[in-house]
Amino acid sequence: EIVLTQSPATLSLSPGERATLSCRASQSVSSYLAWYQQKPGQAPRLLIYDASNRATGIPARFSGSGSGTDFTLTISSLEPEDFAVYYCQQRSNWPPSTFGQGTKLEIK
Amino acid sequence: EVQLVESGGGLVQPGGSLRLSCAASGFTFSSYWMSWVRQAPGKGLEWVANIKQDGSEKYYVDSVKGRFTISRDNAKNSLYLQMNSLRAEDTAVYYCAREGIVATSPWGQGTMVTVSS
Numbered sequence: 396e397i398v399l400t401q402s403p404a405t406l407s408l409s410p411g412e413r414a415t416l417s418c419r420a421s422q423s424v425s426s427y428l429a430w431y432q433q434k435p436g437q438a439p440r441l442l443i444y445d446a447s448n449r450a451t452g453i454p455a456r457f458s459g460s461g462s463g464t465d466f467t468l469t470i471s472s473l474e475p476e477d478f479a480v481y482y483c484q485q486r487s488n489w490p491p492s493t494f495g496q497g498t499k500l501e502i503k
Numbered sequence: 504e505v506q507l508v509e510s511g512g513g514l515v516q517p518g519g520s521l522r523l524s525c526a527a528s529g530f531t532f533s534s535y536w537m538s539w540v541r542q543a544p545g546k547g548l549e550w551v552a553n554i555k556q557d558g559s560e561k562y563y564v565d566s567v568k569g570r571f572t573i574s575r576d577n578a579k580n581s582l583y584l585q586m587n588s589l590r591a592e593d594t595a596v597y598y599c600a601r602e603g604i605v606a607t608s609p610w611g612q613g614t615m616v617t618v619s620s
Contacts (some may be wrong), residue, residue, distance in 0.1 A: 429606040431548075438598055439548065441608035450608065455609055484607065490536075490562040492607065494548040 399484050399495035405443040407503040414470040416498045423463045427471035430459055430468045433497075434479045442481075443454055443468065470500075478502050505529040505609055507599045512614030519589050519618070525582040525599030525611055533557075533577040536602035539584045540610070541595035549595075552584065553602060566592075591616045 398421040407495040408414055416427065426446040431439040443459035456471040470477055476482060483495040511523040523539070538553040552563045552573040561573050572585040582599055596613040 427605075431607075433548075438610035438612055440610075441606050444605040448605075450606070484548075486605065490553050491564065492538075493550065497547045499613050 397424060397493055399483050399485055399487050399493055401481075401483060401495035401498045403498060405499045405501060407501050409474055410473050410475055412473050413446045413499055414468075414473055414477070416468040416481055416500070418461075418466040418495050420466075420485055424485040425486035426462045427477075427483045427485060428461070428466050429486060431482045431484065432477075432479050433482065434446045439482060459494070473500075477486070477503075488489070505601070507601065507609060507611035508533055509599050509611045509614040512597065512616045514617045514619065515589055516620050517590060517618055519587070520587045521589065521616060523584040523586065523599075523614060525617070527580045527582065527599075527601070530601070532575075532580040536604050537575060537581075537582045538600045538607060539573060540598045540600055540607070541593075541616075542598070542613075543592075543595040545608065546595075551597070555580070586616070588614050589616075594618045 399413050400411050400419045402417045428446045430443040432442050433439040445458045458469045460467050478500050480497045480499050484492050506528045508526045513579045514544050515521050539551040541549050554573045574583045594617050596615050598613045599611040600607045610614050
């Protein structure tokens with residue numbers, strides 16, 4: 396089973412700052428990695444697929460990069476609505492898929 | 504609009520059973536793999552099970568094998584999860600989700616399952 400490790404567990408930043416979230420896979424997943432955003436009381440929402448492609452309707456301030464085992468989600472300038480929990484998911488060894496443990500992005 | 508609506512959650516005693524349902528609309532249900540994903544209170548996401556378009560392939564996380572059964576009725580655009588021998592550690596919000604080629608999306612709003620005496 397491919398294990399995904401996200402870091403940091405919690406990231407404290409202010410609106411307008413740049414956020415950089417990391418996801419590391421225990422073995423190569425090529426570019427088959429997705430990112431999701433989850434706000435309290437809501438279902439996860441797809442942000443990025445295939446490591447770097449924004450899903451429909453996702454603002455350009457969200458970007459993804461990486462391949463193999465190391466991936467990054469970057470939010471260029473944080474808006475108040477961006478404070479949430481972010482999960483990565485591998486789609487290489489599918490089914491099943493696996494998720495990282497999440498990074499909580501909180502307001503500083 | 505693509506929509507997934509779960510139902511069937513509730514409070515059940517340890518060892519009991521529950522059947523979750525997911526009603527799909529706005530897309531050709533029979534063309535997609537479908538999944539159940541759960542989230543224990545305050546915890547992360549855990550994939551539980553998924554099923555191929557025609558129901559011929561099914562996969563489960565090890566912790567539910569032999570206890571949970573995923574199924575679907577393409578004529579009714581519905582996905583199901585039969586949960587037997589429930590344990591306290593099965594307590595979670597259960598999400599129904601569509602599996603696309605590149606990602607899991609969209610997700611339903613979830614249904615809460617609480618296993619407690």
